[in-house]
Amino acid sequence: MRLKIFLLISVGAILAAFALGWVFLSDDNTTAVEPQSEEVVEIPKIEGEKAAPDKTGEADVSVATSGTTGDQKVDDTSSQINDKPSLEIDIARVKPDGAAVFAGKAAPNAKIRVFEKDILLGETVADENGEWVVVLDRPLAPGQHLVMIGMETDDGQSELADMTLAIEIDEGESAQPLVALLPQTETDMPKLLQAPQTMVKTDAQDTGTGAAMPLVAPRSIIWLDQERISIAGISRNGTRLLVSLDGQKFADVTIDDKAGSDDREWQVSGAVDMSRSRFEMLFNLLDANNQSVATYRLPLVTSDLKKGLDGTDLVIVQKGDALWRIAYRRYGEGVRYVDIVRQNVAAINDPDLIFPNQVFAVPK
Numbered sequence: 564m565r566l567k568i569f570l571l572i573s574v575g576a577i578l579a580a581f582a583l584g585w586v587f588l589s590d591d592n593t594t595a596v597e598p599q600s601e602e603v604v605e606i607p608k609i610e611g612e613k614a615a616p617d618k619t620g621e622a623d624v625s626v627a628t629s630g631t632t633g634d635q636k637v638d639d640t641s642s643q644i645n646d647k648p649s650l651e652i653d654i655a656r657v658k659p660d661g662a663a664v665f666a667g668k669a670a671p672n673a674k675i676r677v678f679e680k681d682i683l684l685g686e687t688v689a690d691e692n693g694e695w696v697v698v699l700d701r702p703l704a705p706g707q708h709l710v711m712i713g714m715e716t717d718d719g720q721s722e723l724a725d726m727t728l729a730i731e732i733d734e735g736e737s738a739q740p741l742v743a744l745l746p747q748t749e750t751d752m753p754k755l756l757q758a759p760q761t762m763v764k765t766d767a768q769d770t771g772t773g774a775a776m777p778l779v780a781p782r783s784i785i786w787l788d789q790e791r792i793s794i795a796g797i798s799r800n801g802t803r804l805l806v807s808l809d810g811q812k813f814a815d816v817t818i819d820d821k822a823g824s825d826d827r828e829w830q831v832s833g834a835v836d837m838s839r840s841r842f843e844m845l846f847n848l849l850d851a852n853n854q855s856v857a858t859y860r861l862p863l864v865t866s867d868l869k870k871g872l873d874g875t876d877l878v879i880v881q882k883g884d885a886l887w888r889i890a891y892r893r894y895g896e897g898v899r900y901v902d903i904v905r906q907n908v909a910a911i912n913d914p915d916l917i918f919p920n921q922v923f924a925v926p927k
Contacts, residue, residue: 596703652728657730660702675695676715677711694901711723780798786874795830798826799826805847837869861879870924
């Protein structure tokens with residue numbers, strides 16, 4: 564199988580485009596971005612080539628790579644001579660509908676811009692540690708895109724990432740797009756980040772975030788008073804929800820079918836015994852015939868629940884979640900995942916490594 568990928572551009576041409584684009588980038592955000600590249604070339608697929616693997620375990624981690632990978636040797640001499648922070652692409656994910664998120668590292672407080680030719684796709688400012696996240700303002704239309712990322716440091720210096728993102732999106736929304744990192748030299752091989760594959764929509768797929776989820780899933784917790792909590796979530800193909808706490812009835816609610824929507828929101832509330840250190844909740848989704856169609860077990864630790872006693876909202880991590888995705892749903896800005904990390908520093912050792920059923924406090 565051969566992968567369609569973009570014709571590699573010379574370093575000089577890329578830098579020239581970057582210098583001009585930095586001044587004349589368009590901010591039109593009314594429609595999806597059409598492909599701006601016209602020339603393509605067939606590059607043979609490397610034998611055994613696979614997308615960069617996720618980290619092990621049940622955690623959701625974004626497919627990651629950077630300008631230097633485990634397959635590339637680092638020039639220690641040059642890195643010692645040049646201490647200037649470089650612009651790196653660590654995360655690149657694109658959904659079938661063209662929605663995308665990119666993240667990486669740069670100089671602290673540098674301005675980061677993502678663009679295709681003269682079209683601005685998104686921008687942000689790196690934090691004090693140099694970490695940045697950009698969720699595209701506009702989706703990418705079907706076709707082949709060549710996306711570049713640049714930064715401008717506090718001293719006015721501009722730099723391009725030494726890798727360019729090649730993205731191929733098929734017509735329709737049934738196939739995962741191809742995402743690859745292209746080096747700026749013709750001798751290095753492209754790095755495949757996201758392999759094309761057919762994505763069959765099922766009732767268990769969360770179309771709101773692109774992440775796989777059960778037919779019933781609790782998403783957030785708030786305290787109503789010092790004894791009662793309210794849990795909100797989402798479900799599909801069910802009309803009634805039974806919730807138990809360590810085998811005892813907690814709630815029994817009917818789930819409304821709002822205009823035939825597949826995703827149905829629900830909310831339950833009840834009392835919890837905070838003298839216990841831990842307990843388990845069982846969510847049982849029933850259909851119109853009172854037959855169980857899905858269950859979800861949620862282990863809870865009392866110390867996690869206490870984080871919300873001051874009125875702070877609590878979020879329950881689902882399989883497929885990532886901190887940038889939670890931040891984007893909450894604040895509309897993926898880069899604000901750093902606020903969630905700061906609020907839960909004792910529970911998050913690695914922002915790229917979070918686990919299903921973890922409970923995080925989410926700052927207002």
